[in-house]
Amino acid sequence: MTKPPQFSNIKAVVFDYGNTLIPFGRAQVDEFDRRLGEAIEARYGTLDRDGYNAHRDADRMRPYEGDPPAFRESDPVEMTAALIRALYGVEPDPRDLETLLEVRREAFVGVVEAESSVAPLLTALRAQFAIGLLSNYPDGVAIRRSMDKVRLAPHFNSVVVSGDLGLVKPHPNTFATSLRELGVGPEETLFVGDNWLADVQGAKRAGMRVVHFTRWIPPEHFERHPGDAQPDATISRLEDLLPLLGLEKAGDA
Numbered sequence: 001m002t003k004p005p006q007f008s009n010i011k012a013v014v015f016d017y018g019n020t021l022i023p024f025g026r027a028q029v030d031e032f033d034r035r036l037g038e039a040i041e042a043r044y045g046t047l048d049r050d051g052y053n054a055h056r057d058a059d060r061m062r063p064y065e066g067d068p069p070a071f072r073e074s075d076p077v078e079m080t081a082a083l084i085r086a087l088y089g090v091e092p093d094p095r096d097l098e099t100l101l102e103v104r105r106e107a108f109v110g111v112v113e114a115e116s117s118v119a120p121l122l123t124a125l126r127a128q129f130a131i132g133l134l135s136n137y138p139d140g141v142a143i144r145r146s147m148d149k150v151r152l153a154p155h156f157n158s159v160v161v162s163g164d165l166g167l168v169k170p171h172p173n174t175f176a177t178s179l180r181e182l183g184v185g186p187e188e189t190l191f192v193g194d195n196w197l198a199d200v201q202g203a204k205r206a207g208m209r210v211v212h213f214t215r216w217i218p219p220e221h222f223e224r225h226p227g228d229a230q231p232d233a234t235i236s237r238l239e240d241l242l243p244l245l246g247l248e249k250a251g252d253a
């Protein structure tokens with residue numbers, strides 16, 4: 001017996017990427033930093049690791065700062081230029097910045113892995129729903145290359161990355177872009193993500209229904225505030241989406 005779906009009238013499912021479809025925690029961040037740090041050291045000399053980490057953490061939170069926050073995405077080349085200026089006190093050569101952008105991309109692609117259960121889940125969903133990806137990351141090229149690497153790209157009807165828009169979730173334009181590309185309204189869309197502010201608050205404010213995914217601890221911590229919107233469901237395994245949408249889990253009879 002399949003339980004009646006909690007979410008009826010849903011036509012599209014939009015996923016966050018990092019810590020939703022792929023793990024992107026301390027291990028991935030450390031390996032990314034190691035690769036980028038090596039490339040910087042090769043050009044500029046010994047890297048001040050504490051300075052690097054402080055700069056990186058400030059970069060990560062910058063889009064969410066301000067009152068009210070502008071939710072502006074950073075430019076990856078400008079981020080690298082600011083890092084070199086801060087750590088070495090020199091103006092980086094534009095050709096070095098191009099090289100380091102490519103190092104960033106390959107380091108990101110190198111650490112992205114998807115569990116083997118993700119593709120079959122997307123295949124099952126794709127039979128009934130339009131599937132979107134809406135990711136906060138400064139570099140859309142890196143996201144798309146990584147999706148090709150882990151063979152998830154063909155499952156998506158729409159891929160929207162904050163770096164392409166210049167705005168991050170929870171800015172309403174990010175959700176509106178995804179809905180426009182999928183050709184659906186917010187009331188017929190389910191959003192799945194891990195980040196309390198960007199995903200849960202953002203998608204609820206956009207009028208979507210929301211599943212909060214709590215399997216992995218995100219590197220950014222966002223406080224919950226009184227009056228925050230609550231997710232419509234919380235799951236810690238992606239397969240638990242299927243019964244919520246009226247589909248049977250593999251192995252269920």
Ligand SMILES: [Mg+2]
Pocket residue numbers: 016017018019020193194195218
């Ligand atoms: Mg995430």
